Amino acid sequence: MNDFNIIGKIYFAPNTSDTDLIEKAKSRLKENGIPEDIIEINYNVQELNEGDLYISYDPPDLVLRKVYAKTPSGFIKMKSLKSIKL
Numbered sequence: 001m002n003d004f005n006i007i008g009k010i011y012f013a014p015n016t017s018d019t020d021l022i023e024k025a026k027s028r029l030k031e032n033g034i035p036e037d038i039i040e041i042n043y044n045v046q047e048l049n050e051g052d053l054y055i056s057y058d059p060p061d062l063v064l065r066k067v068y069a070k071t072p073s074g075f076i077k078m079k080s081l082k083s084i085k086l
Helices: 018-033
Strands: 010-015 039-041 051-058 061-070 075-086
Touching: 010 018, 018 039, 018 051, 018 075, 039 075
Parallel strands: 010 039, 010 051
Antiparallel strands: 051 061, 061 075
């Protein structure tokens, strides 16, 4: 997890209800240093704050983005960190 310098929450928005795919994705994230027990399934990006990690499933990859700013109007700014093949 140190590679990502995460200081906040970790949200995973899998964009699918396929539980096998979600479990496989969690496993791949764990292999890449993100502890499975702190990954939260959540689709509401408005709950993100600066320093949080947002993970989405963009077939065939998991895309990891770090929130670097949240404007007073609620606009979330993210920077892509890494893509992980599933």
